[in-house]
Amino acid sequence: QVQLVESGGGLVQAGGSMRLSCAASGRTFNTYAMGWFRQAPGKEREFVTAIKWSSGDTNYLDSVKGRFTVSRDNTKNTVYLKMNSLKPEDTAVYYCAASRRVGGITLNWNYDDWGQGTQVTVSS
Numbered sequence: 001q002v003q004l005v006e007s008g009g010g011l012v013q014a015g016g017s018m019r020l021s022c023a024a025s026g027r028t029f030n031t032y033a034m035g036w037f038r039q040a041p042g043k044e045r046e047f048v049t050a051i052k053w054s055s056g057d058t059n060y061l062d063s064v065k066g067r068f069t070v071s072r073d074n075t076k077n078t079v080y081l082k083m084n085s086l087k088p089e090d091t092a093v094y095y096c097a098a099s100r101r102v103g104g105i106t107l108n109w110n111y112d113d114w115g116q117g118t119q120v121t122v123s124s
Helices: none
Strands: 001-006 009-011 018-026 033-040 046-053 058-060 068-073 078-081 091-101 118-123
Touching: 001 091, 018 033, 018 091, 018 118, 033 068, 033 078, 046 068, 046 078, 058 068, 078 091
Parallel strands: 009 118
Antiparallel strands: 001 018, 018 078, 033 046, 033 091, 046 058, 068 078, 091 118
C-alpha cells in the first residue's frame, strides 16, 4: 500500500491562501492518480481535485475552479494543493488519497489509500 502524509493545514482568514502537501511512500509505482477530498463537520466527504500521476491531467470540483491548483513533483513523490481566495465554506479536513485504478478519479470509493487529513479553517 501507499502511505500518505498531509501537511500545511491551519487557520487562515477569508481571501487568504494556503498550500497543502501530501508526501507518498511505499508502493507508489502502482499509483494512477492522486486526489484531494475534504469533509466538513456533519457533511459527507467530497471530491475536491485530482491529478493523474503520469500525465498531470487534472479535475476540479466546480466551486474551487480558478481558486485551487493541484500539482505534483514526481521526483519527490509529493502532490500539492494550492488554495487561493479561500472562503469560510472551504473549512474542512482535507485528505489526500492514492488510486491504483484507471478512471473514476472523482469518486472516493475508487481510492485505495488515504492520509490522516489536515484541518483547514477559514475565518470570516
